[in-house]
Amino acid sequence: MSFDTLARRGVKVLQRAPCVLVDPNLKLVFQHRAGYSTLQPMAPGQLPKYKPFLPQVHGVLYLVNKEDMRKLQKREGGYNLTEVEVETYDGWRAKAQTFVSSSLALLHGEVTPTEKYMRVLREGAADNYLDPLYQAWLSSIDTVPSAGLPPAYFDTPAKYIAYCFLCIVGLVVVGFFSQQ
Numbered sequence: 244m245s246f247d248t249l250a251r252r253g254v255k256v257l258q259r260a261p262c263v264l265v266d267p268n269l270k271l272v273f274q275h276r277a278g279y280s281t282l283q284p285m286a287p288g289q290l291p292k293y294k295p296f297l298p299q300v301h302g303v304l305y306l307v308n309k310e311d312m313r314k315l316q317k318r319e320g321g322y323n324l325t326e327v328e329v330e331t332y333d334g335w336r337a338k339a340q341t342f343v344s345s346s347l348a349l350l351h352g353e354v355t356p357t358e359k360y361m362r363v364l365r366e367g368a369a370d371n372y373l374d375p376l377y378q379a380w381l382s383s384i385d386t387v388p389s390a391g392l393p394p395a396y397f398d399t400p401a402k403y404i405a406y407c408f409l410c411i412v413g414l415v416v417v418g419f420f421s422q423q
Contacts, residue, residue, distance in 0.1 A: 244315075245367030249305065254314055258306040261373050263299040265328040265336065271300045273356045274349055276321055276399050277392060280356070280364070281344035292353035296380040303371045304329055304339055312340075321348025321399075332374075347400045354396055359389040 249256055268284050272291045275281045282300065285291065307315070316324065322342035329339045356364075361384060368378045 244303075244305075245363055246303075246370055247366070248363060249307075249315075252314060252318060254307055254311040256305050256307060259371065260304045260331040260333070260335075261301065261371050262304045262329040262331045262337075262339075263301050265299075265330055267298050269300060269327065270295070272353050274353045275344040276348045276350065277396050278354045278356045278387070279360060281322070281349070282325075282327075282341065293380075293384050296376045296383075297374065301368070301373045301377040302329070302341075303367065303373075304331060304337065315342075321345055350396070350399060355385050355387045357389040357392070358386040361386045 246256060246259065264282070266284075268287065269282045270285045270291045271280050272283045273280050273293070274283065283291070319342045321344060323345045324340045325343040327339055327341050328336060330336045361381070365378065365381050368381055
């Protein structure tokens with residue numbers, strides 16, 4: 244998430260540092276509802292759709308207060324907080340929390356991210372001085388227009404649960420009125 248996005252959401256960043264995920268088996272994939280990214284564990288040798296130029300996922304370690312973290316949790320629908328270990332570019336290791344897709348918001352496979360989303364990722368990477376090779380990888384990823392996404396971008400388990408819920412409600416309503 245970019246520093247500007249956090250500021251627009253009313254989140255005050257107390258400190259920030261570029262970092263990498265310590266676990267080399269966690270990969271950034273575009274498999275969250277609407278083409279957003281998430282982290283997925285992958286077996287050694289297994290690669291995501293967009294093969295990274297570097298072996299580890301890069302990002303930014305932000306220090307925020309608890310109230311601001313709650314604000315972020317409310318805004319990040321379909322994600323769960325997950326603890327990961329990161330190492331800053333200057334060698335400091337820390338436990339951090341990151342947003343990872345819940346199983347209900349996970350698509351069946353990776354999709355091409357939207358132009359708008361990739362612009363935010365690229366700007367955040369540049370603003371936080373992430374490794375130039377990582378930025379080049381982000382720039383190499385194809386995008387699709389942000390408007391008019393096909394149904395595959397919303398084909399998550401949550402969609403089917405919602406459909407089932409609506410069917411059950413419909414049956415209850417029909418049953419209620421047929422008894423009148």
